[in-house]
Amino acid sequence: xxHQWQGVIREYHERLPFGADDxxxxxxxxxxxxxxxxALSSRTGAKVYVKVEGMNPTGSFxxxxxxxxxxxxxxxxxxxxxxxxxGNTSASAAAYAVAAGLSSAVILPAGKIAAGKLxxxxxxGANLVAVDGNFDDCLRIARELTANYPVALVxxxxxxxxxxxxxxxxxxxxxxxxxxxxxxxxxGNAGNISAYWMGYCEYAGxxxxxxxxxxxxxxxxxxxxxxxxxxxxxxGAAPLVLGHPVxxxxxxxxxxxxxxxxxxxxxxxxRDDSQGxxxxxxxxxxxxxxxxxxxQVGVFIEPGSAASIAGLLKAAExxxxxxxxxxxxxxxxxxLKDTATALSGRDLDITPIEATTEAAARALDL
Ligand code: AN7
Numbered sequence: 159x160x161h162q163w164q165g166v167i168r169e170y171h172e173r174l175p176f177g178a179d180d181x182x183x184x185x186x187x188x189x190x191x192x193x194x195x196x197a198l199s200s201r202t203g204a205k206v207y208v209k210v211e212g213m214n215p216t217g218s219f220x221x222x223x224x225x226x227x228x229x230x231x232x233x234x235x236x237x238x239x240x241x242x243x244x245g246n247t248s249a250s251a252a253a254y255a256v257a258a259g260l261s262s263a264v265i266l267p268a269g270k271i272a273a274g275k276l277x278x279x280x281x282x283g284a285n286l287v288a289v290d291g292n293f294d295d296c297l298r299i300a301r302e303l304t305a306n307y308p309v310a311l312v313x314x315x316x317x318x319x320x321x322x323x324x325x326x327x328x329x330x331x332x333x334x335x336x337x338x339x340x341x342x343x344x345x346g347n348a349g350n351i352s353a354y355w356m357g358y359c360e361y362a363g364x365x366x367x368x369x370x371x372x373x374x375x376x377x378x379x380x381x382x383x384x385x386x387x388x389x390x391x392x393x394g395a396a397p398l399v400l401g402h403p404v405x406x407x408x409x410x411x412x413x414x415x416x417x418x419x420x421x422x423x424x425x426x427x428x429r430d431d432s433q434g435x436x437x438x439x440x441x442x443x444x445x446x447x448x449x450x451x452x453x454q455v456g457v458f459i460e461p462g463s464a465a466s467i468a469g470l471l472k473a474a475e476x477x478x479x480x481x482x483x484x485x486x487x488x489x490x491x492x493x494l495k496d497t498a499t500a501l502s503g504r505d506l507d508i509t510p511i512e513a514t515t516e517a518a519a520r521a522l523d524l
Contacts, residue, residue: 163186163188164184164186165182165184165187165188165225166188167182167184167225168182168184169325172377173324173328174226174325175318176229180233183232183254183257184229184257185216185254185257186215187221188214188325188329190211190213190214191210191213192208192330192334192486193207193457195207198455198471198487201471201474202470202473202479203479203481204340204474204479204481204482204483205482205483206485206487207484207486207487208455208486209329209330210457210489211489212457212459212460212463212491212492212494213492216250216278217246217249217494218249218250218490218491219246219490220250220251221254222323222326223250223314223320223322223349224247224254224312224319224322225254225322226318226319226322227254227316227318228251228255228257228260229258230316230318231258231260231310231312232258236308237308238260239251240262240263240300241262241263241264241313242264242265242296242300243264243266243275244267244271244346244412244462245266245271245275245276245412245413246413246495247264248266248271248275248284251264251312252264252278256283262283263284263303263309264284264287265300266279266287266289267288267291267292268288268290270292270412270415271412272413272460272495272499273495273498274497292406292407292417294403294417294418297420300313301315314349314353314421317368317370319353320352320353320368321353322353323349324353324354325357326353326354326357326488327341327361328357328361328380331380334486337358337361337382337384338484338485339480339483339485340385340434340479340483341354341358341385341386341387341487342388342390342469342485342488343389343390343466343490344391344411344464344465344466344469344488345389345398345465346391346395346414346415347419347420348398348419348421348424348425349420349421349424350488351387351421351429352421352427353368355424355427355428358384361379362379362380362381362382362383363378366431367423367424367427368424384432387432387434388434388435388437388469388470389428389436389437389469390436390437390438390439390468391414391436391438391465392407392411392438392439393438393440393441394407394408395415395417397417397422398429403418410444410445410499411441411460411461411464411465412461412462413490437472439468439472443468444461444465444468445499446468447464447465448461448464448493450467451467451489458493458494458500459491459492459493460492460496461499462491463489466487466488470487
């Protein structure tokens with residue numbers, strides 16, 4: 159019989175805080191590929207996979223949390239959803255608001271959003287507010303707005319966001335047959351690392367501080383273990399590495415240009431309870447990792463996503479990758495969102511040739 163993936167709420171219904179008759183707003187998110195990355199395996203001595211979250215409907219992992227946050231909004235009186243964003247959350251919120259018949263308002267740091275993400279918010283009809291400030295300023299404004307006006311906040315401080323996002327960990331276990339030894343991911347506002355940790359714990363029959371709804375311990379465990387969680391921040395936006403907020407975060411990876419993550423405590427819990435760590439990588443390492451994944455694995459990711467790959471390679475060089483370990487790196491967003499950064503610094507020779515096969519063959523040195 160034909161099967162169509164139903165989106166993460168229906169696929170993982172029994173582990174999410176929704177009733178059978180609750181409305182579900184979905185664009186078919188989740189079910190993303192877990193792709194073996196031999197080029198990373200050979201460099202690290204481990205068995206490395208990438209979880210390609212850029213395959214989600216709006217091109218990032220945010221859709222997993224937006225289906226659950228926006229579905230829950232339908233239970234309230236709110237007709238407008240709002241978020242602060244470095245780009246991907248706003249793209250996702252705008253699209254899911256359309257699907258739900260709601261309006262959206264997105265609060266963005268002026269001039270620091272990748273062109274593709276801005277285009278998404280615009281075409282989905284979001285009301286845009288550009289702030290002369292950074293993401294942390296935008297989140298403060300979004301929180302205050304939603305506290306004072308009939309507007310629902312759909313940033314990851316809304317606990318329904320992490321509920322949807324935890325399904326990515328379920329998918330990894332379902333694909334591998336058990337949890338990996340190590341899970342690596344980029345860290346910005348720190349919601350995703352917290353959500354994965356919750357998902358891995360619940361699949362192993364444990365709960366975390368972020369768990370809600372039916373207790374995971376009522377369901378039979380699916381995984382026999384939990385992975386170490388390795389988080390990676392950008393060098394100039396690494397509050398969790400430094401142990402204090404960064405007032406003026408800077409990085410080429412605008413998605414993770416965040417100085418005071420909302421899920422700070424949950425991320426520390428994920429790191430410490432899993433015996434993992436959170437490190438930082440330079441912009442150069444991020445861009446090199448992005449180029450490597452595109453040229454040697456065949457997956458085009460955005461710079462923020464490449465932090466996870468850069469962090470893994472840095473750990474390998476430092477001898478911190480156990481031989482033969484199974485490692486999953488989440489690559490959080492699609493490279494097509496920010497082609498300007500991917501192409502910057504490249505020598506693009508696009509001088510046209512005459513329209514003959516011979517000229518094409520000459521140009522190709524055939
Ligand atoms: C591609 O869109 O914060 O640590 O406002 O877009 O869960 O915040 C995006 C974050 C990683 C970091 N990779 O995840 C936003 C926003 C990409 C991202 C992160 C983001 P969190």
